[in-house]
Amino acid sequence: MAYILSQFTKPRSLMRAANPIRHLATASSKSAENQQIQVSESCLKRLREICTDGSFLRVTVEGGGCSGFQYKFDLDSKLNDDDRQFGEDKAKVVIDTISLDYCNGATVDYHSELIRAGFRMIANPLAEQGCSCGSSFSIKL
Secondary structure (H helix, E strand, O other), X not given: OHHHHHHHHOOHHHHHHHOHHHHHOOOOOOOHHHOOOEEOHHHHHHHHHHOOOOOEEEEEEEEOOOOOEEXXXXXXXXXXXXXXXXXXXXXXXXXXXXXXXXXXXXXXXXXXXXXXXXXXXXXXXXXXXXXXXXXXXEEOO
């Protein structure tokens, strides 16, 4: 239990280095320059509304969720060396190259309905199945 709790007290940079999903990337993956994600117009519109201070939407893929992997969406303002940027100047989506290996070709969308609103990843060609909440998925092998 102490090990698990210590993970929550480490600085973000150390947690990123220790994240087990980082070890799942393969040498056969496409080069980062050729990898892309799409950003929907509804996502860009929402980011223009909320990212007025130079912040951006950070997308991360982590181990967990009911299908094995899950998407995490956070507002951030610090770029890392392994980040790729998509979108436009005042509406950026940033994703690290390892997470990009798990969602290359997917689309970041903003969806709003009566019971919830939020960012989501849709049409991920690398995802085999997901749960009904839309935040977790498994990888095609």
